Amino acid sequence: MSLIAAIRVDICCRRAATEALAPMRELLDRHSVPATWCVATGPDRSGLALSNALLEPGFSRRMLRVNPLRTYGLRSLVAGTLLPAETIFSADVAKALIEMGAAGHEVALHGHDHRAWQNRIGRWPNERIAADLEASRAAIDSAGIEARGSAAPAWRATELSVEALSGLGLLWASDLRAREPLRLVNSGGKQQGPPQIPVNLPTCDELIAWPDVGSADRASTLAGMVRTLVSLPPPIPPLIYCAHPEVDALIDSRPLQRFVELLRAEGGRFATLGEIAVGLTDRLPLRRLKRARCRGRGGWVATDGSELPWLQHFGGELG
Numbered sequence: 001m002s003l004i005a006a007i008r009v010d011i012c013c014r015r016a017a018t019e020a021l022a023p024m025r026e027l028l029d030r031h032s033v034p035a036t037w038c039v040a041t042g043p044d045r046s047g048l049a050l051s052n053a054l055l056e057p058g059f060s061r062r063m064l065r066v067n068p069l070r071t072y073g074l075r076s077l078v079a080g081t082l083l084p085a086e087t088i089f090s091a092d093v094a095k096a097l098i099e100m101g102a103a104g105h106e107v108a109l110h111g112h113d114h115r116a117w118q119n120r121i122g123r124w125p126n127e128r129i130a131a132d133l134e135a136s137r138a139a140i141d142s143a144g145i146e147a148r149g150s151a152a153p154a155w156r157a158t159e160l161s162v163e164a165l166s167g168l169g170l171l172w173a174s175d176l177r178a179r180e181p182l183r184l185v186n187s188g189g190k191q192q193g194p195p196q197i198p199v200n201l202p203t204c205d206e207l208i209a210w211p212d213v214g215s216a217d218r219a220s221t222l223a224g225m226v227r228t229l230v231s232l233p234p235p236i237p238p239l240i241y242c243a244h245p246e247v248d249a250l251i252d253s254r255p256l257q258r259f260v261e262l263l264r265a266e267g268g269r270f271a272t273l274g275e276i277a278v279g280l281t282d283r284l285p286l287r288r289l290k291r292a293r294c295r296g297r298g299g300w301v302a303t304d305g306s307e308l309p310w311l312q313h314f315g316g317e318l319g
């Protein structure tokens with residue numbers, strides 16, 4: 001079976017959508033990699049990150065290691081608090097994404113109010129989740145872009161949020177940190193949402209937050225994780241790396257570049273998540289949604305209980 005990989009690029013804040021967007025695209029073009037761009041369409045409330053930092057010790061440690069002023073910029077850090085929140089999916093961003101779509105990239109949903117989803121999804125009722133997804137879908141539709149996939153902001157998915165995807169006619173979702181593509185089933189055994197294509201490698205901003213990995217060792221650490229997945233008994237899952245432009249293009253592009261070089265040296269090729277979804281078997285493993293801590297990331301992420309070196313499971317299923 002051939003080795004296949006994808007780079008998912010998450011646009012979660014204004015900085016990712018403005019000054020980091022062109023450098024990110026140049027980086028991918030230099031390596032001839034078509035990517036899947038998951039775009040939050042609503043307000044940039046990154047400023048709320050400051051209040052998160054006060055609440056979550058893990059988030060706070062990560063923020064201090066990534067140098068928040070350099071990573072997010074002063075404007076993003078106060079956006080939605082001291083300054084009004086700006087819309088992430090502006091006309092300029094839509095234009096850039098349409099161009100990229102024409103050049104072989106894919107555009108997908110990544111929620112509307114990213115920060116609100118990240119902070120409150122566990123408490124949102126059906127109607128609030130549906131309203132966020134509909135707002136996201138409407139913004140992308142109004143730009144004339146067809147989105148066939150969705151990635152939950154910050155890998156925070158619940159049974160309700162996955163169920164809400166069911167009516168959107170999507171080909172794929174990428175809501176989890178897990179080892180391989182799967183289908184989610186709820187507590188009643190019912191399949192929910194489209195096939196899930198999880199991110200199964202650490203992100204650059206997570207690697208930056210690992211205290212035992214120096215800046216010169218991030219690329220080799222990621223390469224070690226790639227080799228671990230490639231050496232699994234076949235079939236090898238598609239390798240999915242998630243980039244954040246404000247980090248991967250502006251702070252440290254070496255892990256992403258090493259990933260691309262290593263994958264190609266192993267005989268692999270890059271595809272979009274949509275292309276990978278088309279090639280998935282009908283008999284994907286059926287899994288329950290669980291929560292884990294992801295090393296270098298604050299709070300919880302959704303998973304299926306996969307054993308991955310950077311995930312720490314809480315135990316128990318997510319109802």
Ligand SMILES: [Zn+2]
Nearest residue numbers: 010012153154
């Ligand atoms: Zn995001």
